[in-house]
Amino acid sequence: MTCSQGETIVTNSLTVGIVGATGAVGQELVRLLHERNFPMASLRLFASARSAGKTVERFGKKYTVEEAKPGVFADVDVAFFAAGGSVTRALAPDAIASKCLVIDKSSAFRMEKDVPLVIPEINPEALLNHKGLIANPNCSTAVTLMGLWPLHKRFGLKRYICSTYQSVSGTGAEAIRELEAQTQAYVKGEPLPRKVYPYQIAFNCIPQVDTFGADGYTGEENKMMLESRKIMGLPALKVSATCVRVPVVRAHSISVSAEFEKPVSVEAARQAIREFEGAVLVDEPAEKKYPTPLDFAEKVKCGVGRIRVDTAFDNGLSFWVAGDNLWKGAALNAVQNAELMFRKGWLKPKAALAKV
Numbered sequence: 001m002t003c004s005q006g007e008t009i010v011t012n013s014l015t016v017g018i019v020g021a022t023g024a025v026g027q028e029l030v031r032l033l034h035e036r037n038f039p040m041a042s043l044r045l046f047a048s049a050r051s052a053g054k055t056v057e058r059f060g061k062k063y064t065v066e067e068a069k070p071g072v073f074a075d076v077d078v079a080f081f082a083a084g085g086s087v088t089r090a091l092a093p094d095a096i097a098s099k100c101l102v103i104d105k106s107s108a109f110r111m112e113k114d115v116p117l118v119i120p121e122i123n124p125e126a127l128l129n130h131k132g133l134i135a136n137p138n139c140s141t142a143v144t145l146m147g148l149w150p151l152h153k154r155f156g157l158k159r160y161i162c163s164t165y166q167s168v169s170g171t172g173a174e175a176i177r178e179l180e181a182q183t184q185a186y187v188k189g190e191p192l193p194r195k196v197y198p199y200q201i202a203f204n205c206i207p208q209v210d211t212f213g214a215d216g217y218t219g220e221e222n223k224m225m226l227e228s229r230k231i232m233g234l235p236a237l238k239v240s241a242t243c244v245r246v247p248v249v250r251a252h253s254i255s256v257s258a259e260f261e262k263p264v265s266v267e268a269a270r271q272a273i274r275e276f277e278g279a280v281l282v283d284e285p286a287e288k289k290y291p292t293p294l295d296f297a298e299k300v301k302c303g304v305g306r307i308r309v310d311t312a313f314d315n316g317l318s319f320w321v322a323g324d325n326l327w328k329g330a331a332l333n334a335v336q337n338a339e340l341m342f343r344k345g346w347l348k349p350k351a352a353l354a355k356v
Contacts (some may be wrong), residue, residue: 013041014342014349017076017100019068019091020056021045021081022056024173025105028331029080033290034059036233041349046072047083073100077349080334081105096132099350101341103134103334107223110135117230120336121278122149127341134337137231138223141166141241144254146328147321150276152232154269156261157314159238162224162290163255166209167248167293170325171196179247188210201247218243235345237336251293253322254327259313265339266307269317273304276330279321283307291322302328 016033020026023314026047033040045056046068054065065074068087073079073217074094081088092102092109110113116126117135119142127134137145144162151157168175175196182192182202192200199206210219217225225239273281282291283305291303302323323329341347 009132013039015042015075016040016047017044017073019079019087021065022051023082025082025171025326028326029082029335030058030332032335036338043092044076058354061191068308070094071096076100078103078113078338078347084119088305101347102134103337105136105330107138109133111226115201117227118337119145119231119333120340122229124150124340127337127346134332137227138260139170139325140220140252141224141227142329142333143227143302143323144224144256146278146323147256147304147319148258148270149190149232150279151258151317153270155264157234157237157258158261160256161240161298164241164243165245165246167250167252167325168201168245169250170252176249179249189308198247200246203247206245207242208217208286209245211266224235236301248293250324250326251297251322252325253293253320253321256319257310257312257316260315262315263316264309264315266309269307277300279304290320293322297324298327299324300332
């Protein structure tokens, strides 16, 4: 656009920051922001002091990693936090004070009453109620609700019981390396290195994700219970979860049994999934077609299949859902929230007017 000197123009692109940019979710955020053509004027990568000063190349551009510390958000319009709860607690207040919108993947503020916990396909209206910070749900919660929400809208959810099959990428890059190293050692007949998990993960399942509480449930299991109620707007929803780490690199899967208020049918359930923007129906049992984590790694939508009448519940359905824990369970959901806010005009640059 050619402008005469002194003319005022509107600039819509945002200055974006990623805190925890060198981690697994941070790297996916960089990728998705570029691949989805997010309206960025500039991108700044923040990490620990140990990583500060490093140069990384992404999508043909070179970025110098900056230390994540107070004061760096003055010129940032929106910051995606992907560095854990302690970092969010330490730095989010400073970002918010700088009028930088924080979209946080950690559990630090998810259950705070005045913090929206948002999956845009489910409760987008909650984005309007933010006070500077929007929380992302737990990865397993996000994937599970991609199957449950459309069924709730059709039949009215009363309760659900689930077991998760969670990939090692949910723990981080070191866990991926441990799975690979253990697999190679196992094949060679060598001792298996073990550092990340309390048990061997290769060729094994570990029924513990997060630490155990006094009630016998893990932190991950309690997150699923509490977050489901908040996101779906069902404070009395009964939920029981068992979370299991499995030797899969990427994408989580969840087996769900749910009871509903209204009579159910398999075909009506399938149609509800077909019509839902967040899921893909993969449910042809006779043809052995159902979602697997391998098929839904690096996919925008989650796959739902194995839909059948649950014989333990009145008005019950059982199903299987698979989705990418690093995408819908983390980075993608955060970017989708920002995209929606930008489209609606709820997210704008701090300096929307520039003098030329």
